[in-house]
Amino acid sequence: MNEPITMQLNGTTISWSGSPQRRLLDLLRDDLGLQSVREGCGVGMCGACTVQVDGQAISSCLLLTGQVAGRQVRTIEGIGTPESLHPVQQAFIDHAAFQCGYCTPGFILTVEALLREIPAADEATIREYLSGNLCRCGSYNNILAAVKALQSGNYSPLG
Numbered sequence: 517m518n519e520p521i522t523m524q525l526n527g528t529t530i531s532w533s534g535s536p537q538r539r540l541l542d543l544l545r546d547d548l549g550l551q552s553v554r555e556g557c558g559v560g561m562c563g564a565c566t567v568q569v570d571g572q573a574i575s576s577c578l579l580l581t582g583q584v585a586g587r588q589v590r591t592i593e594g595i596g597t598p599e600s601l602h603p604v605q606q607a608f609i610d611h612a613a614f615q616c617g618y619c620t621p622g623f624i625l626t627v628e629a630l631l632r633e634i635p636a637a638d639e640a641t642i643r644e645y646l647s648g649n650l651c652r653c654g655s656y657n658n659i660l661a662a663v664k665a666l667q668s669g670n671y672s673p674l675g
């Protein structure tokens with residue numbers, strides 16, 4: 517019998533008793549129904565499964581549930597609301613920074629982390645920071661434009 521594991525998920529404490537060897541991606545998507553956490557490659561190469569753990573963007577396909585015990589996990593459901601979008605979400609819409617949207621939750625979580633960690637990142641740094649997130653639709657230039665608009669203060673405050 518596995519001991520219960522507890523984490524903070526989008527500001528709410530949750531506990532579960534599954535195997536600590538289970539991938540965080542599977543817990544979030546299959547058990548908790550957070551379909552925004554998507555599986556692409558399954559091996560840490562595409563960023564579709566990106567979540568934030570203690571504020572850092574990370575691939576949930578590479579994390580085991582036992583590794584997030586006691587930590588804060590955030591998915592796109594923890595950023596903004598349908599009535600009040602987060603500035604990063606609004607900037608993505610305004611700059612058409614997606615087409616099919618499959619990669620978008622992961623990109624938004626990574627961009628939000630970037631703007632907190634390196635608010636004045638130059639273009640090369642932005643591209644490097646986002647290099648773990650792939651977009652099969654090729655929205656990279658529009659995503660870059662959204663990030664630059666956010667940096668310019670058009671969408672402040674970032675919260």
Ligand code: FES
Pocket residue numbers: 554555556557558559560561562563564565566575576577578
């Ligand atoms: S599914 Fe996790 S990085 Fe691709």
Ligand code: FES
Pocket residue numbers: 613614615616617618619620650651652653654655
């Ligand atoms: S918008 Fe389709 S994969 Fe990025």
